[in-house]
Amino acid sequence: MTSASPAPVEGHDASVVSLVGVSVAYGSNVVLTDVALEFRAGEITALLGANGAGKSTLIKALSGANSRYTGEISIDGQPVHLASPVQARQLGISAVHQKVADGIVPGLSVAENLTLDDLAQASRHPFRNRKQATADARAALATLGLDWSDAALEQDAANLAISDAQLLVLARALRGRPRLLILDEPTSALTAAEAERLFSVLRGLRASGLSIVYVSHRFGEIEALADRVVVLRDGIVQSNSVRPFEWTEILHDMLGRATTLDHDRGTTHHGTDAVARLEGVQLFPESAPIDLEIKRGEVLGILGLIGAGKSEIAELLGGLAAPLAGSLSLGGAPYAPKRPTDAIRAGVVLVPEDRQRQGVLPGWSVAHNVTLPFLAESSVFGLLRKRFERSRADSVIDTLSVVTSGPDALIDDLSGGNQQKVVVGRWLSADPKLALLDEPFRGVDIAARREIGARLSTLATDGAAAVVLSSDVDEIFEVADRIVVLVGGEIELDRYADEVDRSTVIGAFLGRASQPGASASELPESAPERTSNDQP
Amino acid sequence: MTSPSAAPARLSTGERAAAFVVKWGFVAVTVALILFFLITEPSFRTVDNIFGMLKFIAPTAIAGLGVMLAMTVGGIDLSVGASAGFAVSIAAWTMVIANQVGGVAVTVVLVCGLLIGALNAFLIVVARIPDLLATLTTMFVIVGLKLIIVDGKSISSQMTLNDGSTAPGKFTADFLWLDRGSIGPVPVPVIIFLVITVLLWFLLERTRWGRALFAVGTNSEAARLSGIRVQWYRTAAYMGCGLLASVAGLLLAARIGQGDVSAGNSLLLDAVAVALVGVSVLGIGRPNAWGTALGAVLIAVMVTGFTMLGLPYYAQDFGKGVVLLIALLFSFTFSRRRTVVTAGSTTSAS
Numbered sequence A: 001m002t003s004a005s006p007a008p009v010e011g012h013d014a015s016v017v018s019l020v021g022v023s024v025a026y027g028s029n030v031v032l033t034d035v036a037l038e039f040r041a042g043e044i045t046a047l048l049g050a051n052g053a054g055k056s057t058l059i060k061a062l063s064g065a066n067s068r069y070t071g072e073i074s075i076d077g078q079p080v081h082l083a084s085p086v087q088a089r090q091l092g093i094s095a096v097h098q099k100v101a102d103g104i105v106p107g108l109s110v111a112e113n114l115t116l117d118d119l120a121q122a123s124r125h126p127f128r129n130r131k132q133a134t135a136d137a138r139a140a141l142a143t144l145g146l147d148w149s150d151a152a153l154e155q156d157a158a159n160l161a162i163s164d165a166q167l168l169v170l171a172r173a174l175r176g177r178p179r180l181l182i183l184d185e186p187t188s189a190l191t192a193a194e195a196e197r198l199f200s201v202l203r204g205l206r207a208s209g210l211s212i213v214y215v216s217h218r219f220g221e222i223e224a225l226a227d228r229v230v231v232l233r234d235g236i237v238q239s240n241s242v243r244p245f246e247w248t249e250i251l252h253d254m255l256g257r258a259t260t261l262d263h264d265r266g267t268t269h270h271g272t273d274a275v276a277r278l279e280g281v282q283l284f285p286e287s288a289p290i291d292l293e294i295k296r297g298e299v300l301g302i303l304g305l306i307g308a309g310k311s312e313i314a315e316l317l318g319g320l321a322a323p324l325a326g327s328l329s330l331g332g333a334p335y336a337p338k339r340p341t342d343a344i345r346a347g348v349v350l351v352p353e354d355r356q357r358q359g360v361l362p363g364w365s366v367a368h369n370v371t372l373p374f375l376a377e378s379s380v381f382g383l384l385r386k387r388f389e390r391s392r393a394d395s396v397i398d399t400l401s402v403v404t405s406g407p408d409a410l411i412d413d414l415s416g417g418n419q420q421k422v423v424v425g426r427w428l429s430a431d432p433k434l435a436l437l438d439e440p441f442r443g444v445d446i447a448a449r450r451e452i453g454a455r456l457s458t459l460a461t462d463g464a465a466a467v468v469l470s471s472d473v474d475e476i477f478e479v480a481d482r483i484v485v486l487v488g489g490e491i492e493l494d495r496y497a498d499e500v501d502r503s504t505v506i507g508a509f510l511g512r513a514s515q516p517g518a519s520a521s522e523l524p525e526s527a528p529e530r531t532s533n534d535q536p
Numbered sequence B: 001m002t003s004p005s006a007a008p009a010r011l012s013t014g015e016r017a018a019a020f021v022v023k024w025g026f027v028a029v030t031v032a033l034i035l036f037f038l039i040t041e042p043s044f045r046t047v048d049n050i051f052g053m054l055k056f057i058a059p060t061a062i063a064g065l066g067v068m069l070a071m072t073v074g075g076i077d078l079s080v081g082a083s084a085g086f087a088v089s090i091a092a093w094t095m096v097i098a099n100q101v102g103g104v105a106v107t108v109v110l111v112c113g114l115l116i117g118a119l120n121a122f123l124i125v126v127a128r129i130p131d132l133l134a135t136l137t138t139m140f141v142i143v144g145l146k147l148i149i150v151d152g153k154s155i156s157s158q159m160t161l162n163d164g165s166t167a168p169g170k171f172t173a174d175f176l177w178l179d180r181g182s183i184g185p186v187p188v189p190v191i192i193f194l195v196i197t198v199l200l201w202f203l204l205e206r207t208r209w210g211r212a213l214f215a216v217g218t219n220s221e222a223a224r225l226s227g228i229r230v231q232w233y234r235t236a237a238y239m240g241c242g243l244l245a246s247v248a249g250l251l252l253a254a255r256i257g258q259g260d261v262s263a264g265n266s267l268l269l270d271a272v273a274v275a276l277v278g279v280s281v282l283g284i285g286r287p288n289a290w291g292t293a294l295g296a297v298l299i300a301v302m303v304t305g306f307t308m309l310g311l312p313y314y315a316q317d318f319g320k321g322v323v324l325l326i327a328l329l330f331s332f333t334f335s336r337r338r339t340v341v342t343a344g345s346t347t348s349a350s
Helices: A055-062 A085-090 A110-114 A130-142 A150-154 A162-175 A192-207 A219-225 A247-255 A310-318 A340-345 A355-359 A366-374 A386-399 A416-428 A446-461 A473-479 A502-513 B013-040 B047-072 B080-097 B102-126 B131-149 B173-180 B188-206 B208-218 B220-225 B230-256 B267-283 B289-308 B313-334
Strands: A015-026 A029-040 A044-048 A070-075 A078-080 A093-096 A180-184 A211-215 A228-233 A236-242 A274-281 A290-295 A299-303 A327-330 A348-351 A434-438 A465-470 A482-487 A490-496
Touching (some): A015 A055, A029 A044, A029 A055, A029 A236, A044 A055, A044 A219, A055 A180, A055 A211, A085 A093, A093 A162, A110 A130, A130 A150, A162 A180, A162 A192, A192 A211, A192 A219, A211 A219, A236 A247, A274 A310, A290 A490, A299 A310, A299 A473, A310 A348, A310 A465, A340 A348, A348 A416, A355 A416, A355 B220, A366 A386, A366 B220, A386 A416, A416 A446, A434 A446, A446 A465, A446 A473, A465 A473, A482 A502, B013 B267, B013 B289, B013 B313, B047 B080, B047 B208, B047 B230, B047 B267, B047 B289, B080 B102, B080 B131, B080 B230, B080 B267, B102 B131, B102 B173, B173 B188, B188 B208, B188 B289, B208 B220, B208 B230, B220 B230, B267 B289, B267 B313, B289 B313
Parallel strands (some): A044 A211, A044 A228, A093 A180, A299 A465, A434 A465
Antiparallel strands (some): A015 A029, A070 A078, A228 A236, A274 A290, A274 A327, A482 A490
């Protein structure tokens, strides 16, 4: 079943895999709606979308990892049902997932990892011999034009450099001679040179007639590589375009939520004095230092894609990480929180990005979820005051219109949006000087978003500073008085919302990001290792 | 704007019945067992027997409360039996070989317990060894260390030492009072057991430190972001567990009246079992003091009853196993609430 070359050329531009009306719902939550797409032989289709746009869901359905989709997927015109990854591979669809490490079994040799799929088959050879495995592994690598030594094949795959591991999983995915290859952010862990090597491999595969789906946030790569760009937002295909790409349009499609655009946010408040300052702070090792002033009396919206440095700013101010360079100040005094407690005491609160993992205490009541960061305040000589906790929770429930049976209700019984309101309300309940909200509207319905936005506005007019960090332009326009666009850890734009329009903001994204041929290194995707304070 | 529309979905009759069984099953079984033995066994009815039962189970219960404490932070401690055994030998050594009074022995033992807890905490929190493996290892180390210290022998009063002389000290009366004494009709071990239960209940359910312990066990990342010193609380929980295990050991030493090298060997499984039963009692779904105490009482009633019925001692293990199995089914399989027992999976939390 191995061959020295990838799939044979069977007429470029012929449709290999087509989707008609493909939808995926988790319970009542529809995450992919009526997707119709064609993936053609010899074509690289880039799949774009912000977080939660439905990219992963689509990939899961295509690669057989989620068989509970509706609609029709056809391969070469034949309708199929992709029930499992193994079946999808047999039908000619292979996927390489984002985390390369997840595709490598440490402790097994490189050759064994290359031929791993054989283990999953009720195979003809229950006892595989090493020589055969090595031969099969060589054949697999030959697909990519790689010629690794016997020693390299016999070493523990865990020792491979990340780019070689990437090639290993790629070679393995190509072993079954797929018709469609899915690559999920393949360059996120690679250096620019390693990425270039991957690109030339991909171009070769394209020339041989393989259809490739390429998921990435890096516009430069897509500009350099893709033949077609498909944009997903809110589980819906927004656009499907071929070269030359209209990047402004594509970004509009990707970032905007045009249906909610006409929401009138009222007057734009201009803040007064600075509550906090970042001075010469470097967010990534390769990015230039930035200065940022966070002002009293306004809601600051920091806009950026993953890896733009949003979460890094939040972590610096929240006491989760120390700056690589530069300094912070709060209320005019130097500010260097060593851990979250220091930030909380100083009146700086951070609503973290991931509600489930970093926010909610499952199995706890709403009241206990609300008071967790303020246990000292909620107690006298260590003894918790039930009445205080309940009234705190009641005020959160009131100010944010949380739909719940009361402070004693289990948080698990609330809807996602209401859980988010509790988590946001928790942090705002102690009258902070500076509130940072990292992607506060993710998975939150529009009503909840409005209520959270209104609460932030009140907070700002009451004399505090609020910062919303988001990758959604419309969210930012909806809640922010002032807009800062971050690209690659640097500030591209800093303007008040009433002085700037959508296109300018989106243009700022494009400033450097989508220059044709821009190399991967200009857009750091994954945050590099940072100094974290609370690690032992 | 409080609205009831987010109330839990309405349950079917079957689900409600299951919820009722999960909530009250253990209390009902305990009461039923007590009633059964009250009716069938006249000797079961005496006050002496009731206190005797509680006294018998006190070391297990206290070690179980220690395990429960480790479970609040999402961990577990498999070294409690070894720590209790270590305490027995160290108490005997301090009094018999080093010729000290009971008060000194108690102090030495409690300090040792804290140190063992600190060692566990170091391995789990700093060295990041998974809790099950770390405490399994300390279990071996402590048992070995104990045997080295006492030369592999049980230490008893007036024993002959290696050099032919007689050991200078003995188990002092004040130490033996820990087992034989009573305040009013209530034996000292029962008082210690109840006081520790009440203190732990109070700590866990009424104070902010207890709340923080549970927060660490429930969602350590959310706890950390809420400004809770996660590693500090985990350390405290393991040290508390070590301390309680050594208290259990003191009671065992006072009961046996000598430094039996095999003491504490059987304590571990019982202690873990009562802590796990405690999680399921009343459908609470998380570690708690009264549940653990009730779990201990259930096992005491069962063991006493079995003995009175003349069943062989090995039937007891079978009975305990069945009780534990039912507890786990209640906690993990039939409960609607998320059970927060995550031993072995907590070391990646930072």
